[in-house]
Amino acid sequence: MRTSTLLTSARFAKQGENPVVVALPHTWNALDGQDGGNDYWRGIGTYSIDLPDPTEGKKQYIEFRGANHVATVYCNGRELGTHKGGFSTFRYDLTPAMKPNGNVLTVVVTNAASEIYPQAADFTFYGGLYRDVNFIEVNPVHFDLMKEGTDAVFVTPRGSGKTRVDLFPVGAEGCTVNVELKDAEGNVAASGSAPAEPHTVVKMDVANPHLWDGMADPYCYTAEASIVKDGEVLDTVTVTYGYRSFHVDPNTGFWLNGKNCPLHGVSRHQDRQDKGWAISKADHEEDIALIKEVGANTIRLAHYQHDQYFYDLCDHTGFVLWAEIPFISQFMPGKEAHDNTISQMTELIAQNYNHPSIFFWGISNEITIGGETEPLYRNLCELNALAKKLDPSRLTTMAEVSMVPMNSEHVYITDVLSYNHYFGWYVGDAADNGPWLDKFHALNPDRCLGVSEYGSEAVLKWHTVNPENHDYTEEYACQYHHDMLKTFATRPYLWSTHVWNMFDFAADARDEGGVRGRNNKGLVTYDRKIKKDAFYIYKAYWTTEPMVHVCGERFVDRAPNERIVTVYTNCPEVTLVVNGVEVATQPAVDHAVVFENVALNDGANTVTAKAGDVLGNTITLNGVAEHNYAYDLPEGNEAANWFDDPAARAARKPLEYPEGYYSIKDKIGDLMANPETAAIVKAALAAATTGGAMGAMMKKDDKAEGQNAMGDFFMMMRLTDLIKMAGRAVPAGAKRELNEALTKIKKN
Known part of the structure; x- marks a missing residue:
């Protein structure tokens, strides 16, 4: 053995x-x-x-x-x-x-x-x-350990109970391959055998199989395969699998075992603070517990194959998984790179074939950032065809970058698709998401559309009662995520939504929001010790066990005009208790209750919220006379992202944005609507390079309605968004010159 x-x-x-x-x-x-x-x-x-x-x-x-x-x-x-x-x-x-x-x-x-x-x-x-x-x-007689890193036992179950097992023994001439299918209690549900061949197939039927039913009932079976000769067992392998059926509808989304099951969840990177990728089983288990607590029922495992132990945990917890390869961001047209996409996709599918939690194979992420080219398109089509050949039982998908037009040929490669949209963070406003999604759905009524990434940075030390995009406060992140949840709630056609990200993660090229080397879009901190306030608006939407959460635990010092308390809940109403005294009861609207002008004493005050017998957390707020400026992100602390040019981040005097005048903070659509500002913007764009993704965005093609998606995306962007994404395309000092030119023009 x-x-x-x-x-x-x-x-x-x-x-x-x-x-x-x-x-x-x-x-x-x-x-x-x-x-x-x-x-x-x-x-x-x-x-x-x-x-x-x-x-x-x-x-x-x-x-x-x-x-x-x-x-x-x-x-x-x-x-x-x-x-x-x-x-x-x-x-x-x-x-x-x-x-x-x-x-x-x-x-x-x-x-x-x-x-x-x-x-x-x-x-x-x-x-x-x-x-x-x-x-x-x-x-020497064993199931092939060189079969693409697998156990060389592949189970293909149908919801009806029909089961095919493909096995690959080596050195097994004159042997028999036996297979027993066992339920979760260890009872044999079916068995079969066949003479050992290099590729052995055993078919069986399980009567009335107990279905793997997601978070409600993640019921798993095992297949125990043995190679036997003259009564002696020479090798045994046991794999986990499950029976389920599913499909995706362009109007009603994901269906599991004949029931509509809207997929709402998170994306996950595997690294940990001070550990990187070298993490333990306990770390994986903690991640699973936190994702389950927030109420997610799906995980996008970005942007690569994750540890087998994590897939095992998902099998037994019930998450619906999107598993993908790291065909990401930068397309490399050479043969070695091409062959590597094929080998990574082959290994991903082979090694994860038996996991009942996996429903979708992802072939790429934002791979068109450098532009849409014919070699890239062929590579994607080849990957999609390979995935369908290796595993016809699951669907293929991909994560498109926002700039991909609504009728680009890339939109039609995979079975279903999703977009990474950051309207409300990198570009535009959160309110832009709904209209964009509706327009795509109207243009492509037969395509199943999801949102594979959306998110907002939140650094725990920054706070405000007047949140704005890119202030890096917990409060803006809460506002943004709440807006996104309301957007999704009225669009049942979305087959899935995945928050970016469940956890903060390392990105060594970043210097953003006062934090170096990190993407801070997680609902939970990098060390997994703190659940940000935005975590709880998701919990309020996605869970049914009564919960109440008081926001603002880290926004301790409150001046007279900052005494607002927001509570997230899945209960119908909330009572606020300050220093042991009930001060108000209000109904929840979209899972939130906002108490304004809360009376606080000077110094420490205890603030609790409750819904009937359900107590929320208690926080301490200090009544202070003036705003605590330590909560403000310092002026000039501009974001430095992985795609920025380091030379463009030299320290400089903060730019000015006078009230009533145009500036680079305005949307490109608004700037283009004014002849004076339009001339300035066009001249600036003409001076920038027209290559790659920036060049694509700058060229609006009016030949077909779908191509206007590029123009629509472009017009939603603030000029600062475009400058930030352009990186090296913007000459040093051009941002300041452009802003100074625009701020001389008064708005109507």
Whole structure:
């Protein structure tokens, strides 16, 4: 029978340095990948790992659950192979290189720039052996451990109970393959067998299967497959699977087992503060618990293959998953890059085929940022066809960047699609989301549309009672997310919505909102210790167990004009209690209650909200005479994003935006409506480069109604949004000159 030994330590050295002992899993970017500056170390690291002595009569394999980006493996100096791709499981046969004792594994890993995806994206690419490494021994007759990193047992269940199991034994001439399908209680629901062949197929029927029904009832079966010869069991593999049926309707969204099941959820990155990607099972479990608490029923696992343990947790918790490959942001047209998209998609599907929680294969994310080209389109079509060939039982999808026109050929590649829209953060206003979605739905009534990303930065130290876009306050994030939830609630045609992001995550190129090296759009902080106030508006919308949450715990000092208390709840009304005295009861409107002009004493006050017997949290607010300016983001603290030019971020005197005059803060549509400001803007755009995504946005094509989507997106943007996204396309000092020219023109 097979055995697996977890390898927990190694000797590690960066290129040119002396080795040190490290614990596995390990990443060399745990600290410098999160501190900002876009200078985390990307290079070659070498691991030396002592292996257990081999067992006579067995075969030995080494298994890596994740090594980023490229890993070349040696045993006792003998090269075994190179794996390209940082997120999937891969194995090598150690047997020909093994000695009776004293075996050493050497793994050379690099996260340096290459033709392996991803190479440009808004997150840190942590290098190292950051997932489990296992030493495996098996009988020479076994299920193929070299079958694309899988268990070589693939179960295809139908909701009716019909079940096909594809198995790939090796060295099994004259053997029999037996399969038992067991329910969650361990009872045998069906069994079958077949003579062992390199590709063995066993078909069975399970009568009246207990369905996997999402969060309501994530019921799982197991398939236990064995290779037997002359009554002796030579190898056994057990995999989890589930019975369910589903479809997506362009007007009513997602359906599971014949019931309409609107998908509302989050996206998740796998990293943790001070750990990077080298996280534990307990970390995965905490993430699952927090996502379940907020009331999500779906997760988009961005932007790469996640740990198998996390998929297992989702199987048994009931989340509907979107799993994708890191074909993201920067299209690389070379053959190596193309082949890497194919291998990563193949491994993603093969290694996750049995998970009942996975419903959608994602082929790319925002890959048209650099423009829509024929080679890119062909690559996407090939990936979609590959996914449909490898797994016809699931649907394909992709996350489009906002600028992709409503009738672009890219919109029609996958079975369903979603857009990453940041109206209300990077561009325009939150109110722009609904009209855009409605227009797309009207133009493409047969396409199933979702929202794969939307979000707002929230840094816990900034606060205001007058929130504005890009003030980085918790209050603006709450307003934005509440607006988005109201938008989604009236649009049942959306097949899914995924918040960006469940957790803050590392993006070493960022310097934004007073925080370096981090994307702060999470509903929960990077260390998972604090649930931001926006977390609770989602909980109010998505959960049924009575809850009450008082916002503003970190907005402690309140001047007389700041004494507003917002409460989120799924109860019909809320009573506010201040210093032990009930002061008001108000009905909830869209899961929120706003108490204005709350009387506070000088100094500390206890504020609690309750709904009947349901008590919310108690916060402390200080009554103060004047506004606490420590809550304000300092002037001139401009965002530095992963796509910005560092040279354009030099310190400068803050720009001025006089009341009643145009400025770069105005929407491009409003600026273009005035002949004087339109001339200034057109001249500025003409001076900028017209290549890539910026060039595409600057060229409005009126040939077809759908192409106006590009123009619509362009007109929604504030000029500051366009300047920020343009990065190197905007010459140094041009932003200031443009603003000064516009502020001389008075608004009507």
